[in-house]
Amino acid sequence: MTEGVRTRIAPAPSGSIHVGNARTALYNWLFARHHGGTFVLRVEDTDRKRATDEAYGAVLEDLRWLGLDWDEGPEVGGDLGPYRQSERLERYRSATSDLVERGAAYPCYCTPEELDERRKLAQAAGRPQGYDRQCRELSGEHRASYEADGRTHVVRFKVPDGRTVVFGDVVRGEISTQTSQIQDFVLMRSDGSPMYMLATTVDDALMNITHIIRGEDLISATPRQLLLREAMAVAGVPVFAHLPLLVDDRGKPLSKRWGDVAVSAYRDQGYLPEAMVNYLALLGWSYDDKTNIFSLDELVEHFGLERVARNPAAFDVNKLEWLNGHYIRQMTPEALAEALVPFCAAAGFEAGDDRGRAVLRDVSPLLVERLKRLDEAPPMVRFLFEDVSPDAKAATTIDGRADYLVEAAVRLEGLEKWATAAIEDALRTLAAERELKSKQAFQPIRAAVTGTLISPPLFESLEILGQQETVKRLRRAAA
């Protein structure tokens, strides 16, 4: 029973995917993987206006970055393709003409303007605002005359009267709707392109999707899809699971106005895919009452629809950051160094050459426990790549300590072995001689060498910077 599981993610190619869609993709992927099933990627690009090639590429890139590989879909193929709706137009047309032939759908010649006008009238009169079924039973002559007038038409679905559509939602239980609540919705636009309702229903049926896991916003679309499947005589009914919405910190649906909603924005700030996946998994799903950290493999092992929450979940960057810090701490120095190269470049200095990489590898152990995002690293390591001038606070700390800094330079200059322990020893000895507290002793040096009052641990940093450069900066700060 479970081995036949087929799930899909059907994004519109409108650029880097929304984190909400990323979560939906993740849940579909996890469910398929957990059951040893098939995960299908289908691109819903019927809205030609917005579907560009770059946007399409961004979608695939995001999914790959998250580690969600698809078994069927663009670039990998599959037996039930093509997997871009723009290449499946024939199927939608033939499904539509079948429906019309069978009397389950009909052409509607009303223009948008007429519809709009009648809708307003109905609203003013307090009548239901839906389509008034004017073209539902058009005579042959009437139809011909419309055609003769050069009117175009859409195709509408003939919603049956007096029925109750019931379906079992895995996360919400039974949901039922009276067909009187459903209008004769449009299947096919007048330009011959399919509407969402038609396209997904046809594709889900043709692609044998067994479990439809999607956002709560589509819950009221479900009865229409069920009616359509029935009219198309599709055998069997998929299992539905509607996920709670993702909202912002005010409880409003996540929108571009709130903050970053695109996966790429998080990638650019230095969030790791492991953290993103872990966080997204927990936004609306839980394993037990205490586990927070999950690798992809662990998620595959534990994930199930039974423990999906019903209430909307607020996207909390704080928790994402915490998880990200956790995963950064797990990185090896080599991996961290490699990951930081592009962030340094973005910050304006090159660390991609051999020396640069070596330096990054050396600082990584110092960085690892103080980074929450990769983009926080450049400011911390910049002093290792470029000469620095003290910021305001650092300047104040240096002020009046010239004599001390020169002495520190002298001591360090005299060191035979340039290593953390020796550096620390020399500086602590000097501090003791001058009866300085650690903080008083080391902050000026930090300020002089790194240009700021906040940096990775001092002695290790000096070792990495090098004896010559350290001494040079101390002397210059004293001047």
Added chain:
RNA sequence: GGCCCGGUAGUCUAGUUGGCCGAGGACGCCGCCCUCUCAAGGCGGAGAUCACGGGUUCGAAUCCCGUCCGGGCUACCA
């Protein structure tokens, strides 16, 4: 307006065959310890009248009714 879905601390949640919950964990927040800064780590703390009001019951976050609030759909958007 109609229909549908939802409502446990600032946030994610555990809990849903009623008692083990005078509500558990995590993020965040506050304090202490550690400490050369910042972190990380350890320890401790504040924070929830379980949306509200009735009811059933010896006993309700958990069951019933009503109310309020939020959201979705109601498009030739998806």
